[in-house]
Amino acid sequence: MKAGARIQFFDTTLRDGEQAPGYSMNLEEKVRLALQLESLGVDVVEAGFAIASPGDAESVAAVARALKQTTVASLSRALEKDIDASAAALREAVHPRIHTFIATSDLHLQYKLKMSREQALDQARRMVAYARNRCAEVEFSAEDAFRSDRDYLCRIVEAAIDAGATVINLPDTVGYATPDEFFAMVEAVHTRVPNVDRATLAVHCHNDLGLGVANSLAGIRAGARQVECTIGGIGERAGNAALEEIVMTLRTRADFFDCTYTIKTEELFRTARLLASITGVKIAPNKPIVGQNAFAHESGIHQHGMMANARTYEIMTPESVGVMKTSLVLGKHSGQHAFIRRLEELGYKPGAEQAQQLFEAFKLLADRKKTIEDRDLVALVESASASVADPKRGWVLDSFVVNSGNRMTSTACVTLRKGKRKAQEVATGSGPVNASLRAIEKIIHHPFVLEEYQLQAVTERRDALGEVLVKISDETGFYRGRGVSTDVIEASILSCLSAVNHMLDANPIANALGAGTAPARQRPTRPVRAAAAKKPRKAPATRQ
Numbered sequence: 001m002k003a004g005a006r007i008q009f010f011d012t013t014l015r016d017g018e019q020a021p022g023y024s025m026n027l028e029e030k031v032r033l034a035l036q037l038e039s040l041g042v043d044v045v046e047a048g049f050a051i052a053s054p055g056d057a058e059s060v061a062a063v064a065r066a067l068k069q070t071t072v073a074s075l076s077r078a079l080e081k082d083i084d085a086s087a088a089a090l091r092e093a094v095h096p097r098i099h100t101f102i103a104t105s106d107l108h109l110q111y112k113l114k115m116s117r118e119q120a121l122d123q124a125r126r127m128v129a130y131a132r133n134r135c136a137e138v139e140f141s142a143e144d145a146f147r148s149d150r151d152y153l154c155r156i157v158e159a160a161i162d163a164g165a166t167v168i169n170l171p172d173t174v175g176y177a178t179p180d181e182f183f184a185m186v187e188a189v190h191t192r193v194p195n196v197d198r199a200t201l202a203v204h205c206h207n208d209l210g211l212g213v214a215n216s217l218a219g220i221r222a223g224a225r226q227v228e229c230t231i232g233g234i235g236e237r238a239g240n241a242a243l244e245e246i247v248m249t250l251r252t253r254a255d256f257f258d259c260t261y262t263i264k265t266e267e268l269f270r271t272a273r274l275l276a277s278i279t280g281v282k283i284a285p286n287k288p289i290v291g292q293n294a295f296a297h298e299s300g301i302h303q304h305g306m307m308a309n310a311r312t313y314e315i316m317t318p319e320s321v322g323v324m325k326t327s328l329v330l331g332k333h334s335g336q337h338a339f340i341r342r343l344e345e346l347g348y349k350p351g352a353e354q355a356q357q358l359f360e361a362f363k364l365l366a367d368r369k370k371t372i373e374d375r376d377l378v379a380l381v382e383s384a385s386a387s388v389a390d391p392k393r394g395w396v397l398d399s400f401v402v403n404s405g406n407r408m409t410s411t412a413c414v415t416l417r418k419g420k421r422k423a424q425e426v427a428t429g430s431g432p433v434n435a436s437l438r439a440i441e442k443i444i445h446h447p448f449v450l451e452e453y454q455l456q457a458v459t460e461r462r463d464a465l466g467e468v469l470v471k472i473s474d475e476t477g478f479y480r481g482r483g484v485s486t487d488v489i490e491a492s493i494l495s496c497l498s499a500v501n502h503m504l505d506a507n508p509i510a511n512a513l514g515a516g517t518a519p520a521r522q523r524p525t526r527p528v529r530a531a532a533a534k535k536p537r538k539a540p541a542t543r544q
């Protein structure tokens with residue numbers, strides 16, 4: 001491999017990643033993640049598949065408007081209507097790219113497309129040219145390239161480059177390849193296609209056999225200069241190659257790979273955490289690079305070695321991927337200045353009003369928790385950004401009292417505020433969380449189903465913050481919420497309120513029927529239900 005080769009990172013978290021069950025995101029969430037991907041330094045963000053739905057097209061357009069440095073790609077089948085939809089969605093992008101694909105393996109041609117090789121080749125050539133008339137950058141993917149006939153693959157790649165493709169992608173669509181075989185395929189295209197020097201070769205590896213990263217690295221060694229991947233390796237079935245694993249291999253084994261890239265690896269942890277916080281899917285503790293245990297050393301022998309010299313058991317530092325040190329940073333006597341400076345050091349830039357709100361939340365927390373670590377600050381900021389910040393628009397918690405025990409029915413009395421309105425309700429439930437959620441439901445006069453509830457401690461020790469993530473639904477969609485507090489009932493109420501406010505934002509009529517404008521008896525509420533296991537229900541659009 002040529003020394004100093006520049007590797008481009010093409011992130012498809014918002015397209016291939018979002019296709020995976022449980023990872024759907026709404027427009028605002030996609031833009032938030034796309035902006036973080038830009039801060040991470042990826043070269044290309046694949047924002048979606050514009051033809052798939054009006055929502056997808058809007059998301060691609062919103063990401064295209066938001067990103068100023070990064071190329072924004074939209075996927076299209078090799079069909080004029082798909083390419084037109086991508087071109088329209090990318091209209092406002094500073095650096096647009098149309099990504100078009102057609103399957104090239106005999107299996108896909110025969111059973112899926114019902115086309116001959118020659119028909120597919122002709123279609124690819126015509127559609128690449130069609131796309132190139134609409135966009136200066138065109139990527140062509142030969143879907144299922146790895147299982148395609150090698151000579152035919154080389155011919156279709158040559159035709160696509162002749163028609164104007166600037167990037168040629170060679171996917172292992174079903175994650176079937178082994179690294180040696182994948183190397184051989186990329187090398188064959190690299191050495192046998194006569195006009196290959198007019199395009200950048202890319203690889204896109206799925207992880208069905210757990211070889212996605214290994215195959216991507218083999219592809220780079222064989223001449224690929226763009227690697228397609230996702231944060232946390234999320235994607236169809238077993239996922240795609242994980243961006244953080246590829247880049248940290250290139251960095252940690254620079255002696256072997258010797259290449260350059262623009263990824264700021266110190267942003268990796270923040271990006272993975274943002275994805276987890278948006279989707280509500282936790283990062284597995286043993287996940288390489290960004291998992292909670294990736295830098296934890298439990299065994300005595302390891303700890304002893306680490307104390308003598310960290311390099312005995314640590315091949316990369318936590319700081320190099322942005323994992324926060326467990327340093328004790330702030331406490332009750334810390335001033336606003338120190339607080340804001342620390343937030344900025346952690347990469348947050350709150351506006352004046354948000355900084356004031358966060359400082360107030362920090363002071364309340366400092367009254368309850370002696371020492372506040374970086375992890376607490378991050379949880380505080382992220383739960384604030386997950387909620388509707390304007391108290392005039394959304395319900396905020398005023399106070400609550402719960403009465404609960406092992407030989408009684410739990411009761412909760414919850415008081416909420418919205419602008420000048422104040423409303424209080426009492427409800428009972430099988431536990432204090434259930435009772436509190438029912439009281440909220442009575443106040444807002446809008447029934448909802450609790451689909452998911454996750455509680456975890458942000459740090460160790462007894463005074464740790466509890467972080468609650470909830471997903472609720474009504475007939476219009478799913479809504480996520482997040483809340484933190486040293487009191488888990490309060491964290492539950494806060495997370496539920498943040499989800500409820502998003503739900504009511506999407507239901508203007510229900511919002512107008514909230515307490516203070518309609519007597520409770522006009523709209524009977526049904527109690528908060530936990531989602532029934534395997535309940536067959538039409539999956540509504542996911543909203544926050």
Ligand code: KIV
Pocket residue numbers: 016101141142143144169171172173174204206
């Ligand atoms: O896995 C695959 O082949 C793809 C293509 C559409 C690029 O995602």
Ligand code: ZN
Pocket residue numbers: 016171173204206236
């Ligand atoms: Zn894919």
